[in-house]
Amino acid sequence: MTEIQAGTEAAAAASGAPQVPAIELDGVVKEYLAHGEVVQAVKGVTLAIAEGEFFSLLGPSGCGKTTTMRMVAGFEEPTRGVVRLLGQDVTNVPPNKRDVNMVFQSYALFPHMSVWENVAFGLRRRKVAEAEIRRRVGEMLEIVDLGGREKRRPREMSGGQQQRVALARALVNRPRALLLDEPLGALDLKLRQAMQIELKRIQREVGITFVYVTHDQSEALTMSDRIAVMNDGLVEQLAAPREIYERPATAFVAGFIGTSNLLSGAVDRVESGCAVLKLGEHGRVLVAEASQRAGDPISVTVRPEKITISTEEPSGDISAVRGTVSEVVYLGLYNSYAVRLADGAEVTVFQQNALDSSSTAERGDAVWLSWQPHHSYAIGS
Amino acid sequence: MRGRLGDRLLHVYTWLIIAWLTAPIAVMILFGFNDKQSKSNTSWQGFTLRWYGELFADGSLTGALVNSLEIAVISTVLTTVIGTLLGLALGRYRFRGKGMSNFLVFAAISTPELVMGASLLSLFVSGNTPRGLLTITIAHVLFSLSFVVVTVRARVVGLDPSLEEAARDLGAGTWTTFRLVTLPAIMPAVFAGALLAFALSIDDYVVTSFVNGSTLTFPLWIIGSVKVGIPPQVNVMGTLIFGIGVAIAIGNAIASRRRT
Numbered sequence: 001m002t003e004i005q006a007g008t009e010a011a012a013a014a015s016g017a018p019q020v021p022a023i024e025l026d027g028v029v030k031e032y033l034a035h036g037e038v039v040q041a042v043k044g045v046t047l048a049i050a051e052g053e054f055f056s057l058l059g060p061s062g063c064g065k066t067t068t069m070r071m072v073a074g075f076e077e078p079t080r081g082v083v084r085l086l087g088q089d090v091t092n093v094p095p096n097k098r099d100v101n102m103v104f105q106s107y108a109l110f111p112h113m114s115v116w117e118n119v120a121f122g123l124r125r126r127k128v129a130e131a132e133i134r135r136r137v138g139e140m141l142e143i144v145d146l147g148g149r150e151k152r153r154p155r156e157m158s159g160g161q162q163q164r165v166a167l168a169r170a171l172v173n174r175p176r177a178l179l180l181d182e183p184l185g186a187l188d189l190k191l192r193q194a195m196q197i198e199l200k201r202i203q204r205e206v207g208i209t210f211v212y213v214t215h216d217q218s219e220a221l222t223m224s225d226r227i228a229v230m231n232d233g234l235v236e237q238l239a240a241p242r243e244i245y246e247r248p249a250t251a252f253v254a255g256f257i258g259t260s261n262l263l264s265g266a267v268d269r270v271e272s273g274c275a276v277l278k279l280g281e282h283g284r285v286l287v288a289e290a291s292q293r294a295g296d297p298i299s300v301t302v303r304p305e306k307i308t309i310s311t312e313e314p315s316g317d318i319s320a321v322r323g324t325v326s327e328v329v330y331l332g333l334y335n336s337y338a339v340r341l342a343d344g345a346e347v348t349v350f351q352q353n354a355l356d357s358s359s360t361a362e363r364g365d366a367v368w369l370s371w372q373p374h375h376s377y378a379i380g381s
Numbered sequence: 382m383r384g385r386l387g388d389r390l391l392h393v394y395t396w397l398i399i400a401w402l403t404a405p406i407a408v409m410i411l412f413g414f415n416d417k418q419s420k421s422n423t424s425w426q427g428f429t430l431r432w433y434g435e436l437f438a439d440g441s442l443t444g445a446l447v448n449s450l451e452i453a454v455i456s457t458v459l460t461t462v463i464g465t466l467l468g469l470a471l472g473r474y475r476f477r478g479k480g481m482s483n484f485l486v487f488a489a490i491s492t493p494e495l496v497m498g499a500s501l502l503s504l505f506v507s508g509n510t511p512r513g514l515l516t517i518t519i520a521h522v523l524f525s526l527s528f529v530v531v532t533v534r535a536r537v538v539g540l541d542p543s544l545e546e547a548a549r550d551l552g553a554g555t556w557t558t559f560r561l562v563t564l565p566a567i568m569p570a571v572f573a574g575a576l577l578a579f580a581l582s583i584d585d586y587v588v589t590s591f592v593n594g595s596t597l598t599f600p601l602w603i604i605g606s607v608k609v610g611i612p613p614q615v616n617v618m619g620t621l622i623f624g625i626g627v628a629i630a631i632g633n634a635i636a637s638r639r640r641t
Contacts, residue, residue, distance in 0.1 A: 075546055095549045108547035112565045121561075125552035173551065 028081030043233035059230035101170035283321035413616035468533025498591030512594025529574030536570035
């Protein structure tokens, strides 16, 4: 049980009865006609996003994450399936009648309007009283730290400031959910990291459901309560960040999130709850919580930072394989080793730079790699 | 050394070009102040403001100018509205016949005026349309339309499509989105297109001469009076039209700099 999971479950339990999800997608499919051929951008996505959740859609470009979000916003109509907002079917409701707002990748600030007019745009459309507009826009600009810049034009502001105007323009309407389409993509690394923390703070402050589309795994891991990892129009895994990182459900998730090693073979025997997989002459991989039986084929992932390098053969009930160091890369915080196993597979190992650097292996050294059984994780093929 | 000489030559050359381009306009303005005694207005005979005072003394010239202004204003309004809508459609949407429309827009620009004038005349004659203000206006809309379309289309293509989506997302309907977001964003191009249409209309001679019937426009009147001597009022009117044009162009430049 991870901390984050425990946190969300506690929150759900505290609020009592089963909540109506803020956003629900039910078997949503989106097909396009391109050059006379039907292309499925989204191949059937079903998920529910709880109120107040920071939810990320993560995946490589072309995986359907943006299309999925645009169907929630109403810019695309699903070919099949249902979109619900707080239990209400909005599948065919146009975007201007949906109680969600979006932050665009390009910000899409109206260039001929001042910051104030940009932020007030949504409230004006809803015919909110002028005094109320003045109060809410002022408040929102304070929240995004842009007080005193009301009269500026968007082009007179930096990328980070424009980003915050776009955020304020959407949030001031107090939508049921805020949709963010790679909103930090155009910012440089420093600013992006600052904005990640800023976004989290704002979300906590306003308590609105955030749906965040990104291809940047570290961004998703940093900010999200839950992440849906998408690939090729389908959700590969939907879980809390830690779960996704530690227990990737598929080879795609393991490869897309962080660095991971994939070892495959057949289960040799099952010993005290651990499936044991033979690798080479002396090598063994222990997999905790594996459902496979002896003889079954199995694919196992293990994260590079979980592996220990040693020159002596390790003992005990742990995974241990033999190999030769083929590459050592010094990365400051840690060293990255590429170790070639007897069967030709290459395993990446991260080892933190400890005070005692004498134990580091050199290129060409024969070494043992070892890790705990619960760090090997069997995945679906 | 050589660079400096080159720079100097470039300077001289640039000013020569500018002088070459502006000399005819300067002469036109100057001869509007000519206190001429003979019939022709070709030699400088002294300064006077008389022609400015007697600007509308020649009724037929004034009538021609009024015709030209009427045609220019009406055709500009029509051209701008139709051209903007066409430009939006061609720049934004994909539809059946888009390629053909693009081709026709280009064809209308590249067709020689003689050809266009002659074919319009035969169209009007075979359709038994009486030639006059109406046919001239139709013709002017026709040949200036493409210029507005091209100007607006270029602006629309460069427009961020998420601008309109953002407006929709914030609760604006289709019409409100157009009025509050799309139109202001393409306004500089619409305005530039309108100016072009007006400029093309007000001084058109070739096409107009085919379809005018017995109606005279400003350029037709001037060409007609070349043989008997162009009265200085023409210079004065030319000066005023030029002045207004320059003022509008400067205004547009300032406005578009403020907008974008």
